[in-house]
Amino acid sequence: MILDDFIYLNDKGIYCPYGDFYIDPQHPVAVAVISHAHADHAVSGNAEVYCTEPTMAFMQLRYGKSAAKAFNITGWHQSFMIKGVKLTFMSAGHMLGSAMILMEYDGTSYLYTGDFKLQTDPTCEPIEWHKSDVLITESTFANPAVTHPDPVAEIKKLNDIKMNIMLGAYGLGKSQRLIAMINEYTPQKKILVHHKIMPLNTIYEQSGYKLGPYQIYGRKLMKNQEEFVYIVPPFTFNSYIRADGVKRLFASGWKNLQVNLQDTLYISDHADWNDILEAVKQTDPQQIWTLHGDGKHLKNYFGNAIFVKILN
Missing domain, CATH: 3.40.50.10710 (Metallo-hydrolase/oxidoreductase)
Known part of the structure; x- marks a missing residue:
């Protein structure tokens, strides 16, 4: 059964009450699961952090001793438990060490994409997919008018x-x-x-x-x-x-x-509209929850076919 409150937003960020942890919190918390090392997803000062090894390295470089009191480094596909929730990291293809976070609880799976991209990138791990009951996707460019060029x-x-x-x-x-x-x-x-x-x-x-x-x-x-x-x-x-x-x-x-009308360089590390539709196809969710952008276009696109909940 899908739990409507499995994650929700509060004043510190994305909170999972069933595991008592935050995902990519915006302010320091007791337990943080961090998808990748960009500053809008990885703040300093958390007591305990779960992340990949490159994410820890980048955070320690940027924040020094204040990066976190303790790091728990987890490799790809190595599941771990936080209270009653089982978590697994899979590559998001966004940058080195970026992870999608698969969360499983009471027979239901929730996949948090974090930031992700499908384009080939020789400087990071390629994206991986996993079937899930709920796809919790970024929606930075979730607009049919936005397609990234080659x-x-x-x-x-x-x-x-x-x-x-x-x-x-x-x-x-x-x-x-x-x-x-x-x-x-x-x-x-x-x-x-x-x-x-x-x-x-x-x-x-x-x-x-x-x-x-x-x-x-x-x-x-x-x-x-x-x-x-x-x-x-x-x-x-x-x-x-x-x-x-x-x-x-x-x-x-x-x-x-873009600073020059005659010379532009559209190179994005985020998913565009078609990429998000591909993510839905690959994960085959019963529901889509959107974060980090505007989910209204996805809600209109899927209509009654797939329930879309806008979290932000």
């Missing part, structure tokens, strides 16, 4: 830009994916990386994911060259809004983050 075609656009490029990207996950893609599809480009991104790259490489050649940024390097791509985090990108002698691009699935 990321390979997008990155190949850099071949046509014959000047140095300042490429804005989130430091964790997106930057590493871009480094690997640029090396594969625009190999004449030389990659420079902001110093804040370098230690994140180290964790990727220690985890066995080779990104290809890149080097730390040096101001003199770009003066007399025209094939550099300088990857910078958002705060640096925004501080150089009037930078001369470079083409400014921001790699994102969000239209409002």
Whole structure:
């Protein structure tokens, strides 16, 4: 039997009363199950954290000793119990270490996707599927009007830009994916990386994911060259809004983050409308619960065929 209150939102985040734990809490809690290390899903200060090993490494790098009082590291498909709830991590394909969280209780299964993507990404584990009674899905781009373009075609656009490029990207996950893609599809480009991104790259490489050649940024390097791509985090990108002698691009699935009308770079690490429909097909749920976005389009699309509950 599906329990309507198996999870719900309160002032600290997504709470499961049957296991007395939070999923990706927004404020520190006693017990947190964290899907991945992006800051909007992984806050510091939790007493006890369950996550994958890369997620712990990223959190410790970012937060130091305040990351958590205790980490419980769990591998893929290694089930564990929190009180009466059985949990299992499966790859979400979003970034290195990102997990879908399968929760089983009293004969019913609930699959929390966290952030996920279906696109091929050589810098993280590919997405996995599991049948579930309830699919608890992100709905960041759950809109029929939103379909992500082919990321390979997008990155190949850099071949046509014959000047140095300042490429804005989130430091964790997106930057590493871009480094690997640029090396594969625009190999004449030389990659420079902001110093804040370098230690994140180290964790990727220690985890066995080779990104290809890149080097730390040096101001003199770009003066007399025209094939550099300088990857910078958002705060640096925004501080150089009037930078001369470079083409400014921001790699994102969000239209409002594209800074040039003539040159866009739509590369998203989230599921689009068709991807979410594929997730429903693969998991075959009786109900869909939506988080992290707007679920109204899914509710309208499925009508009476599948019950859709909007949690946020």
